[in-house]
Amino acid sequence: MELIQNLFLGFSIALTPLNILWMVGGAVLGTVLGMLPGLGPTTGIALLLPLTFTMRPETALITMCAVYYGAMFGGSRSSILLNVPGDGAAVASCFDGYPMAQQGRAEAALAISAIASFIGGLIATVAFVVVAIPVARFALRFGPPEYFMLMVFALSATAAISKEALFKGFISLLLGLMISTVGIDYQTGVLRFTFGMMELQTGIDFVVVIIGIYGLGEVFKNLENIASGGGLQPIQKKFSRIWISMDDWRRSIVPILRQTPVGFLVGVLPGAGATIAALMAYNNEKQLSKEPERFGKGAIEGLAAPEAANNACSVGALIPMMTLGVPGSGTTAVMLGALMILGLQPGPLLFQQHADVAWAVIASMFLGNVVCAIVNIPLAGLLVRVLAVPPRVLYPLIVALAFVGVYTINFSVVEFVLLVIFGLVGYAMKKYKVPTAPLILAVVVGSAMEQNFRMALMLSDGRFSVFFRNGICWVLFALAIFSIAWPFLSSWLKARKAAI
Amino acid sequence: MRTDCLVGAFAVLFGTAYTFQAFHLPRAMIGNPWAPLYFPLALGLLLVVIGVVVILQGLRHVAPPKAREKGSKRLIVFTVLICLGYTALFDHLGFIASTILFLGGLLFMINGARAWKINSVISVVFALGVWYVFEKIFYMNLP
Numbered sequence: 175m176e177l178i179q180n181l182f183l184g185f186s187i188a189l190t191p192l193n194i195l196w197m198v199g200g201a202v203l204g205t206v207l208g209m210l211p212g213l214g215p216t217t218g219i220a221l222l223l224p225l226t227f228t229m230r231p232e233t234a235l236i237t238m239c240a241v242y243y244g245a246m247f248g249g250s251r252s253s254i255l256l257n258v259p260g261d262g263a264a265v266a267s268c269f270d271g272y273p274m275a276q277q278g279r280a281e282a283a284l285a286i287s288a289i290a291s292f293i294g295g296l297i298a299t300v301a302f303v304v305v306a307i308p309v310a311r312f313a314l315r316f317g318p319p320e321y322f323m324l325m326v327f328a329l330s331a332t333a334a335i336s337k338e339a340l341f342k343g344f345i346s347l348l349l350g351l352m353i354s355t356v357g358i359d360y361q362t363g364v365l366r367f368t369f370g371m372m373e374l375q376t377g378i379d380f381v382v383v384i385i386g387i388y389g390l391g392e393v394f395k396n397l398e399n400i401a402s403g404g405g406l407q408p409i410q411k412k413f414s415r416i417w418i419s420m421d422d423w424r425r426s427i428v429p430i431l432r433q434t435p436v437g438f439l440v441g442v443l444p445g446a447g448a449t450i451a452a453l454m455a456y457n458n459e460k461q462l463s464k465e466p467e468r469f470g471k472g473a474i475e476g477l478a479a480p481e482a483a484n485n486a487c488s489v490g491a492l493i494p495m496m497t498l499g500v501p502g503s504g505t506t507a508v509m510l511g512a513l514m515i516l517g518l519q520p521g522p523l524l525f526q527q528h529a530d531v532a533w534a535v536i537a538s539m540f541l542g543n544v545v546c547a548i549v550n551i552p553l554a555g556l557l558v559r560v561l562a563v564p565p566r567v568l569y570p571l572i573v574a575l576a577f578v579g580v581y582t583i584n585f586s587v588v589e590f591v592l593l594v595i596f597g598l599v600g601y602a603m604k605k606y607k608v609p610t611a612p613l614i615l616a617v618v619v620g621s622a623m624e625q626n627f628r629m630a631l632m633l634s635d636g637r638f639s640v641f642f643r644n645g646i647c648w649v650l651f652a653l654a655i656f657s658i659a660w661p662f663l664s665s666w667l668k669a670r671k672a673a674i
Numbered sequence: 675m676r677t678d679c680l681v682g683a684f685a686v687l688f689g690t691a692y693t694f695q696a697f698h699l700p701r702a703m704i705g706n707p708w709a710p711l712y713f714p715l716a717l718g719l720l721l722v723v724i725g726v727v728v729i730l731q732g733l734r735h736v737a738p739p740k741a742r743e744k745g746s747k748r749l750i751v752f753t754v755l756i757c758l759g760y761t762a763l764f765d766h767l768g769f770i771a772s773t774i775l776f777l778g779g780l781l782f783m784i785n786g787a788r789a790w791k792i793n794s795v796i797s798v799v800f801a802l803g804v805w806y807v808f809e810k811i812f813y814m815n816l817p
Contacts, residue, residue: 225812228812228813228814341727341728341731342678342681344720344724345685345721345724345725345728348685348689348717348720348721348724349688349721351717352692352714352717352718352721355713355714355717359702359710361702361705361709361710362702362703362704362705362709362710363702363703363704364699364700364701364702364710365700366696366699366710366714367695367699367714393753394753397749397750397753397784398746398747398749398750400749400784566781566784566785567781567785567792567796569784570777570780570781570784570796571777571796571800573753573757573780574773574776574777574780574800574804577757577760577776578773578804578808581764581816582808582814585815587761587764587765590760590761590764591758591761593757594754594757594758594761597754597757598754601750606677606680606681607677608681624713627713628709628712628713
């Protein structure tokens with residue numbers, strides 16, 4: 175009963191004209207940004223972040239969520255039409271989406287990707303509603319040591335995403351934590367790493383870091399391709415009715431329903447992310463299929479499964495961010511940062527102290543999925559024209575938007591210099607294949623992590639045993655160790671399987 | 675792999691410099707004087723250790739020499755210079771004039787002078803459009 179009441183409260187707030195307007199705007203913008211290769215949901219939200227400073231918290235979060243889902247919906251458009259994924263999560267959509275388009279079935283491919291995303295997102299939102307409150311209530315038991323261990327787990331899981339990039343992931347993570355130590359120490363008033371600069375006393379704003387690394391860094395990387403003559407291929411602009419046949423539906427529905435929970439669970443776990451969810455769903459379906467040889471040659475279920483999984487994953491990823499206050503991915507880290515700027519602290523208390531915001535956002539997830547489906551099915555033919563915008567025009571505009579956005583944080587040009595520096599850092603990280611998500615996560619949670627670490631030690635008179643004071647701490651510690659060991663373990667298991 | 679060694683070397687150098695700076699931070703006047711130093715010191719030392727591991731990894735996995743990556747850094751260098759120019763001019767010229775010059779500069783650099791019409795139109799429309807949105811809709815003052 176309480177759940178229904180809360181949902182009604184959420185819908186009554188989410189359905190105000192202003193929120194609907196931003197939801198639609200966010201969904202369209204997200205779809206467009208998701209479509210453009212190289213610009214994923216994180217970059218999209220990062221670039222639009224300054225716009226949310228003037229909004230009410232629930233409107234800001236509703237807009238960001240809409241951009242997030244929009245990007246997840248839109249990411250597959252360029253996978254299908256150009257064989258270039260709009261973002262990492264849409265990689266698996268290239269495998270069968272592009273062959274479908276080449277066989278003259280672009281309409282069915284565009285439709286099923288949106289339908290699968292819609293169903294995946296909707297089921298995941300129902301799961302979110304069921305899970306959110308129990309998780310938030312459980313998290314009320316967390317004190318500083320538990321929070322510190324939770325952050326250790328979230329950060330190490332994000333850094334240890336692959337065996338090859340494990341240590342580079344940790345370098346990224348440590349650099350992020352180092353950035354968060356710049357400025358005044360809140361517990362003792364000591365100035366750290368400010369080098370006598372007044373502007374650094376309040377620390378380095380994470381919005382500058384985020385826009386620099388994702389927005390500018392991405393453009394720098396793409397400028398190299400423009401210089402070397404790279405650009406977009408011509409795309410199909412004329413479509414007949416964007417819809418699917420009964421046979422397509424029959425083939426797709428079970429894979430969609432089967433892979434949605436997989437995507438949702440992967441999303442809840444920190445670190446794994448939508449790309450892994452989509453690839454996992456694709457492989458699962460291929461293994462379960464009676465005709466695995468059709469995969470990679472335009473099998474519609476090979477497109478439907480990863481699309482459902484990556485949208486379910488994006489909803490799942492909001493659970494740790496909203497209920498525990500600890501993000502598990504780059505995108506949710508940006509959203510957490512935005513909420514902190516607006517004076518809200520996501521976490522278990524969000525559902526008690528700001529129930530209106532929390533439930534409005536949950537209600538907006540249902541509405542956002544409907545809006546995204548409307549934007550992405552009937553309007554697909556219109557929106558894909560964005561893919562024809564030449565990168566030579568697009569990238570200078572992104573650079574200019576990044577500067578305008580950063581200026582609105584403190585109305586100071588000092589941030590411009592930091593933006594360029596972080597843009598170059600982002601470019602170098604992409605160039606040398608150092609993952610960027612751990613750095614962003616660490617910048618956002620770094621300060622809270624240090625404060626929890628020191629508060630825990632103060633509580634225990636400096637005894638480190640406080641970090642293992644109960645079962646929760648031990649479980650989180652074990653999960654952190656497991657997440658670091660997993661890349662090694664999985665490659666060992668694969669090697670063993672291959673040897674047999 | 676050469677890139678791993680470079681990343682590792684950067685981590686070792688940066689970690690060492692950071693640890694050195696952390697060690698020389700002022701001590702706290704209240705409570706444990708070392709309290710604000712523990713966390714940064716741990717981060718710096720960890721970065722050095724991980725940097726060494728990455729270097730060793732890079733030395734162990736010698737990859738076949740790759741073909742030189744295509745791509746030019748010329749545009750990146752010019753973009754950085756134009757961004758710094760924008761930083762210098764922003765407060766003096768105001769938002770509209772400096773943004774027209776900034777975006778125009780970027781567009782001319784990438785598209786060349788031949789596309790002067792489209793470059794100029796985009797720069798002027800963007801600057802005026804953003805100014806209008808921020809001043810009239812969000813009530814944020816731009817210089």
